[in-house]
Amino acid sequence: MIVVHNISKQYRKVQALSEISFSVGKGEIFGLIGPDGAGKTTLFRILTTLILADSGTATLNGWDIVQDYCRIRENVGYMPGRFSLYQTMTVEENLDFFATLFRTTIAENYDLIKDIYSQIEPFKDRMAGKLSGGMKQKLALSCALIHRPLVLFLDEPTTGIDPVSRKELWAMLQKLKSEGITIVVSTPYMDEAMMCDRIAMIQKGSIMTIDTPQGIIDKIPQKIFAVKADNMSCLLADLRKFESTETCHTFGEFHHITFRYDNEKLCDELKFYLQKLGYNGVKIKEIEPTIEDCFINLTDSRI
Amino acid sequence: MKNAVIQVENLTKRFGDFTAVDNISFEVEKGEIFGFLGANGAGKTTAMRMLCGLSNPTSGGGTVAGFDISQQSEEVKKHIGYMSQKFALYEDLKVWENMRLYAGIYGVPRKKISEIIDKMLVSLDFESEKNTLVKELPLGWKQKLAFSVSIIHRPEIVFLDEPTGGVDPASRRQFWELIYKAASDGITVFVTTHYMDEAEYCNRVSIMVDGRIDALDTPTNLKRQFEAVSMDEVFTKLARGAKRGDN
Numbered sequence: 001m002i003v004v005h006n007i008s009k010q011y012r013k014v015q016a017l018s019e020i021s022f023s024v025g026k027g028e029i030f031g032l033i034g035p036d037g038a039g040k041t042t043l044f045r046i047l048t049t050l051i052l053a054d055s056g057t058a059t060l061n062g063w064d065i066v067q068d069y070c071r072i073r074e075n076v077g078y079m080p081g082r083f084s085l086y087q088t089m090t091v092e093e094n095l096d097f098f099a100t101l102f103r104t105t106i107a108e109n110y111d112l113i114k115d116i117y118s119q120i121e122p123f124k125d126r127m128a129g130k131l132s133g134g135m136k137q138k139l140a141l142s143c144a145l146i147h148r149p150l151v152l153f154l155d156e157p158t159t160g161i162d163p164v165s166r167k168e169l170w171a172m173l174q175k176l177k178s179e180g181i182t183i184v185v186s187t188p189y190m191d192e193a194m195m196c197d198r199i200a201m202i203q204k205g206s207i208m209t210i211d212t213p214q215g216i217i218d219k220i221p222q223k224i225f226a227v228k229a230d231n232m233s234c235l236l237a238d239l240r241k242f243e244s245t246e247t248c249h250t251f252g253e254f255h256h257i258t259f260r261y262d263n264e265k266l267c268d269e270l271k272f273y274l275q276k277l278g279y280n281g282v283k284i285k286e287i288e289p290t291i292e293d294c295f296i297n298l299t300d301s302r303i
Numbered sequence: 304m305k306n307a308v309i310q311v312e313n314l315t316k317r318f319g320d321f322t323a324v325d326n327i328s329f330e331v332e333k334g335e336i337f338g339f340l341g342a343n344g345a346g347k348t349t350a351m352r353m354l355c356g357l358s359n360p361t362s363g364g365g366t367v368a369g370f371d372i373s374q375q376s377e378e379v380k381k382h383i384g385y386m387s388q389k390f391a392l393y394e395d396l397k398v399w400e401n402m403r404l405y406a407g408i409y410g411v412p413r414k415k416i417s418e419i420i421d422k423m424l425v426s427l428d429f430e431s432e433k434n435t436l437v438k439e440l441p442l443g444w445k446q447k448l449a450f451s452v453s454i455i456h457r458p459e460i461v462f463l464d465e466p467t468g469g470v471d472p473a474s475r476r477q478f479w480e481l482i483y484k485a486a487s488d489g490i491t492v493f494v495t496t497h498y499m500d501e502a503e504y505c506n507r508v509s510i511m512v513d514g515r516i517d518a519l520d521t522p523t524n525l526k527r528q529f530e531a532v533s534m535d536e537v538f539t540k541l542a543r544g545a546k547r548g549d550n
Contacts, residue, residue, distance in 0.1 A: 035471040037441035081469070134343035159469035160388070162342040162497050163535055164542045188471050189498075191535075232504075233483040249476050252503035252534070253522065292472050299473045 031196030077144035087129030102147030313363030341511030391449035443474025
């Protein structure tokens with residue numbers, strides 16, 4: 001459905017994208033994962049024909065992003081990261097406006113947006129600017145879908161959304177996928193990255209790796225250990241001082257640590273080191289890496 | 304609680320016939336990292352605005368840093384830092400200009416300002432960005448800067464409203480290390496977040512549902528109480544019971 005070939009883009013001194021290539025199949029949920037400033041939004045804007053790449057080509061459904069931009073605009077839905085609906089129009093007016101732009105009506109495609117729009121329909125006469133963050137996102141998604149696009153581009157759709165609403169939104173995306181809609185989505189939430197069919201890890205304008213989430217996890221070379229003790233904030237500093245430590249980061253209830261080399265005795269040595277420092281309740285266990293470990297490892301050189 | 308810096312009793316806020324915050328009571332101890340969780344629309348921001356002296360309670364009340372939130376709201380404002388979710392820095396000002404501006408607003412003595420700014424640039428490793436416009440910084444850097452600016456006057460408490468929304472995993476961790484550092488310097492941190500791994504970094508967590516605080520304890524005890532393996536599961540169990548929608 002989407003084929004991207006050697007796309008590059010430069011803003012003055014900053015190389016936003018360098019020779020990006022990938023393809024996305026029909027009905028696939030494709031995730032763009034990377035730190036702030038990696039170039040994700042630039043890529044969205046190029047693929048939705050809002051800005052031109054400096055070099056490289058891309059097609060959507062066989063249409064070229066430069067030659068056939070009109071066809072593309074008719075057939076994609078785009079939800080930018082920043083709320084960009086009309087604040088001084090009501091919920092219903094916004095939706096109706098977007099439906100009209102695409103020569104359709106709310107009634108015609110109501111079934112597609114029903115799950116999400118029905119939640120904000122009780123407030124359809126409220127100004128869009130007066131909605132809470134969660135409701136704004138639901139309205140923006142409804143507006144992006146009202147013309148039944150072939151491809152949906154979502155730039156961080158769940159930022160500022162609580163965990164329960166995030167799960168609802170992803171259930172909705174799975175449903176859209178089952179209707180054959182292709183979805184390209186960026187997210188700072190690694191649990192959402194796991195729900196994509198494939199993800200591209202982007203950093204400084206280049207793709208580091210593309211694979212299924214599990215494929216990326218399987219490629220991680222180091223063993224990862226989770227460590228816990230009674231004083232977690234001091235523990236972080238002391239773990240980093242341990243001579244065999246390669247990386248150490250907070251991970252909720254535990255800290256995750258990787259070592260410079262593989263040695264069965266390291267865990268015992270670490271336990272001894274921590275007990276000597278006076279920590280109580282020290283727990284160390286090897287764990288399966290998560291996608292968040294992969295992200296941190298890939299971006300760690302930056303820190 | 305021996306050393307409570309926030310004490311709230313029966314705090315309530317109504318807008319017309321809608322009760323946004325419904326009779327909440329809790330205390331926060333000095334130096335504590337207190338997580339203030341809840342679904343969108345549960346009443347977190349309304350409660351936080353009352354604690355910051357920006358909105359008057361309909362009934363009930365409390366003290367923040369020893370000052371009454373309804374009677375002494377100006378004193379409250381002088382003793383706290385606040386980092387809002389939407390707006391924290393002036394995008395068209397340079398990094399050092401933002402620091403200078405906030406130091407002035409928060410009443411840092413004029414003689415000390417340049418010394419404080421220099422120290423802050425060093426500790427953030429931002430010296431090379433001193434003259435960069437804030438709008439040119441990546442989001443993660445902006446948020447770190449915004450946090451540092453919100454505690455430029457060494458307040459007793461800092462209120463952070465979703466400080467890491469949209470921030471990538473690596474930058475979020477750097478941000479939390481700043482929070483840890485502030486807490487170890489004795490600044491009490493009152494923080495809202497939608498990231499449940501961050502809930503684990505708090506000493507104690509409260510979860511608001513429909514304007515009430517339905518749970519309040521350490522992450523470990525909450526998981527035990529709700530027979531959950533993660534804070535995400537605790538949150539989901541509580542928030543699914545919410546009656547009112549996200550509005």
